Amino acid sequence: MSDVTLQNFEAEVINSPLPVLVDFWAPWCGPCRTLGPMLEKLEAEAGGTWKLVKVNVDENQQLAAHFGVRSIPHVVAFAEGQAVNQFVGVLPESQLREFIDTLQPTDGELAVQSAQALAEAGDREGARAAWQASLAHEPENDANRLAYISFLLDDNAIDAADAEFGRLTARAPQEDGYAAIKTRLDAMKGLDDLPDGAELKAQVQADPANLAARLDLAKVLIARREYQPALEQLMEIVRRDRGFEDDIGRKTMLSVFDLMADSPEVVSKWRRQLSTTLN
Template sequence: METTLATFENDVINASMLAPVLVDFWAPWCGPCKTLGPMLEKLEAEAAGKWKLVKVNVDENQELAGHFQVRSIPHVIAFAEGRPVDQFIGVLPEGQLREFLDRLVPAGADAERLSAQAAWAAGNREFAIDTIKAAIALDPGYDDARLDLIEWLIAERRYDEAKEEDKLLSPKTTQGIDARYNALKTELDAADRER
């Protein structure tokens, strides 16, 4: 996907809130760009949505290239959660490219949690709950994911399930210092009193 100054915020900044985005600054006359571009496209296809590739033609988007201080191409900048987090200049061998991407893309339970949070934000609540349960199955001690689940179960008025999940939290979360846990516990207790 090509982006411009007008579409950059949506294509890169907003999109990187859901999954990492690699921005490939390139130009049609650049020889190394013709090597790197197809490699990135192949890896993006293999990743099946775990990250997204966005291309910026520096000849047509000099303001964007200037903003990101692109002086040599190809220049790739990785964005996550709305901000640049890593970059490289030139063509990396495929093995090094894969290592770069492995550092960028969350694996296992973290990936499931991000997917669940995106689904919840999009209003797909049942899918989000199923997905966060998958994250917890991968890492039963993942309290942040379990807190997401408790919060969502409360939002869905599934209090008994939320109380069962509460019992599975680790002591480090439940012993009074986790503000998010304390707020959720207060909600659960209030729901109990109302019933």
């Protein structure tokens, strides 16, 4: 347990690698003297899996105001630098334990963290096993399954990715990135049924109004992760015929934007161009 002020709040709380409970208190507060020792006891039992810090509201009114503290004790829980939960007053120890349990990563979340670390280290087989373990713990976690599908597509494991896509729940289309992953998967699945890129480029050059060839070329480019050239073809479809195949040019562009989330400046440029074309 440590005392925190405005000066060290960022270092102790926002940048903490551990979950943090911030106990807003004051020396004159009777309930605070009840809650404080309970929190300190649970922190000692936790063995370093989370930490407790205390903010004296009399001495740190700006911090208290920032977090809307009007009554104390007021406890705010932080995870990865974000305030994720809070309560006001004194809770029984059993409820305190339940509150703290929500801050600890589940077995599935730990497996996801392991998968990501292994992938970054270049251990693709180990990462694949960790992804599978995470989904065994949380089979209906569509966000995790979509991330695993993206991982499989990076390895060109199209059949495995397609099988995982079939295991998504009915809620999956509501997840961020769903349309992008589906676009990429469909493009890679259809690659064998399309002419090669050189032939499609020749068709487009011979007949610039051949929107079907432009769309097929865009699919080939998406499968190859050549997103900017794909956007050029899709933009031309939008310019020439907004209604072509139910506005597929624009819709596919939006999916490609999601696939290029790690290039926000490039995406911003293309979004402006699309907006100008549509207006």
